[in-house]
Amino acid sequence: MFALGLPSFDFHPLSLLDHLLSGAMTQFVSSSRGALESALGTYLFGTYDAASPLHQQPFTETPGVAGLNRLLMGAGAALVVAVFIYSSLRTVASAGGDARHHLQVVLPRVLVALALGIVSLPLIQQAINLNNALSYLVAGHGSLNLASLPWNSPLSASALQSASSNILLLLFAAALVVAVVILVLAYVIRYTMLAVLCASAPLAASAWILPETRGFARQWTRLLVVTLFMQFVQLLVLRTAVALAFARDHGVISILYAFAALYLMLRVPGALSVASHFGSSAEGAGRRWARAVRRLAATEL
Secondary structure, eight states: OOOOOOOOOOOOOOHHHHHHHHHHHHHHHHHHHHHHHHHHHTTTTTOOOOSSTTTOOGGGGGTHHHHHHHHHHHHHHHHHHHHHHHHHHHHHHHHOGGGGGGGHHHHHHHHHHHHHHHHHHHHHHHHHHHHHHHHHTTTTTTTTTTTSSSSTTTTTTHHHHTTOHHHHHHHHHHHHHHHHHHHHHHHHHHHHHHHHHHHHHHHHHHHHHHHHHHHHHHHHHHHHHHHHHHHHHHHHHHHHHHHHOOOOOOSHHHHHHHHHHHHHHHHHHHHHHHHHHHHHHHHHHHHHHHHHHHHHHHHHH
């Protein structure tokens, strides 16, 4: 009789699960990095036509933006004519009334609104050129690039290789990829919002004529300023983070430092919006004080 020996092996479910999860996280991070770098290279360092081959064409030459702007220019001209007729009838019907609706006050605003609607795209492109120049200056004439970003080191192939046996580091790296995805999504939304603002510029110029609709024009201007110049401020934050980069290793500290930089960048639009609202409130308070002083002076006289 011969004894048949069977091979023996140890089966550890937790080790297998850890191995599978580590492999999945490593694959997720490494496969996402290339697409994210391509998207950031398109939107992060300047505002240009993303459909152009080298991403160097003016933003206002984006397909569809100029055509929609011309279409809404016709709608804006129709609104200007309607406002002109409304002010004329109101001037004839009321001998006194609000002086802001009198024809001699509205007519110059009508002419300015028509002129602004016609040259809206070139004016917005000049503001975009200013943002691009400031962004290029902050980026150090190209020294700030994709390879120097704070999250490049913790998401590199060597960092993933060294963290392949540490599931906690891989989870942090995956969360960092999600945060970068949110940043890319914010820039895609910014690009789309700028296209909408460029197209609707003639309507904003028409809304500037009457005091009842002037608030919409102010909101459009505030939104344009925040949406456009958030890129310059975010690059300033990013350049500061790169200059201070005290965490260049592949550990948890470098991942947390990248999280901090991304958090500050994503907070920039909200901070600019709050600052613009504060400026508008201060301007409104100044106008109210000026009117009160004029009324007081008129009463004393």
